[in-house]
Amino acid sequence: MELQERLKDVWSRIAAAGRDAGRPERSVQLVAVSKTFEADTIRLAIEAGQRVFGENRVQESQGKWPELKAETPGIELHLIGPLQSNKAAEAVALFDVIETIDREKIARAIAEEMKRQGKTLRLYVQVNTGLEPQKAGIAPDDTAAFVNFCRDELGLAIEGLMCIPPADENPGPHFALLAKLAEKCGVKKLSMGMSGDYEIAIAFGATSVRVGSAIFGTR
Numbered sequence: 001m002e003l004q005e006r007l008k009d010v011w012s013r014i015a016a017a018g019r020d021a022g023r024p025e026r027s028v029q030l031v032a033v034s035k036t037f038e039a040d041t042i043r044l045a046i047e048a049g050q051r052v053f054g055e056n057r058v059q060e061s062q063g064k065w066p067e068l069k070a071e072t073p074g075i076e077l078h079l080i081g082p083l084q085s086n087k088a089a090e091a092v093a094l095f096d097v098i099e100t101i102d103r104e105k106i107a108r109a110i111a112e113e114m115k116r117q118g119k120t121l122r123l124y125v126q127v128n129t130g131l132e133p134q135k136a137g138i139a140p141d142d143t144a145a146f147v148n149f150c151r152d153e154l155g156l157a158i159e160g161l162m163c164i165p166p167a168d169e170n171p172g173p174h175f176a177l178l179a180k181l182a183e184k185c186g187v188k189k190l191s192m193g194m195s196g197d198y199e200i201a202i203a204f205g206a207t208s209v210r211v212g213s214a215i216f217g218t219r
């Protein structure tokens with residue numbers, strides 16, 4: 001299959017999973033994860049009509065996205081990888097959504113940069129649902145307090161929660177936990193599900209899925 005066929009296949013699977021879950025049409029957003037792929041490959045997805053993309057590194061994104069964004073109005077770029085506070089200025093300048101807010105220092109740096117640049121990004125808090133030591137994200141038990149801190153102390157409107165379940169576990173319980181935490185925090189959006197499990201994530205209430213290799217091929 002060509003890239004554009006794979007992309008259309010993912011779109012139709014998302015629509016079908018949404019219908020199966022009794023969700024309204026177009027209520028699940030596809031974030032096409034283009035990390036490691038070059039601008040010319042990404043252009044094929046843009047030409048097919050995809051507008052929402054995810055990248056996990058600020059520096060790599062700076063090498064391809066300013067030009068791609070200039071070419072096509074309406075691109076929405078999500079940062080889905082860990083963020084260092086010394087990259088906050090660049091991240092706020094280039095991205096539209098940051099899904100990986102997970103500690104006070106980053107939340108403060110992003111709040112300051114948004115003020116300085118006069119730009120409001122949509123923000124998600126990343127939750128380490130599997131409490132994996134090597135993985136970013138706030139612990140489930142600390143999530144509600146952290147979301148409240150972001151809102152009340154920093155004035156950041158947190159739109160949703162994001163998780164990456166442990167690779168070797170059944171993802172369902174992790175998706176269910178994220179949905180439960182979102183309810184507790186009063187946030188509406190759930191970014192969960194990747195190439196191997198996005199249909200399951202939709203069944204558990206995902207409002208956006210981050211799919212890379214099923215569209216762009218193996219990295």
Ligand SMILES: *Cc1c(COP(=O)(O)O)cnc(C)c1O
Nearest residue numbers: 033056080194195210211212213
């Ligand atoms: C790479 C990545 C994805 C996409 O993974 P695939 O398995 O290629 O679909 C999703 N989310 C995050 C945070 C990633 O880093």
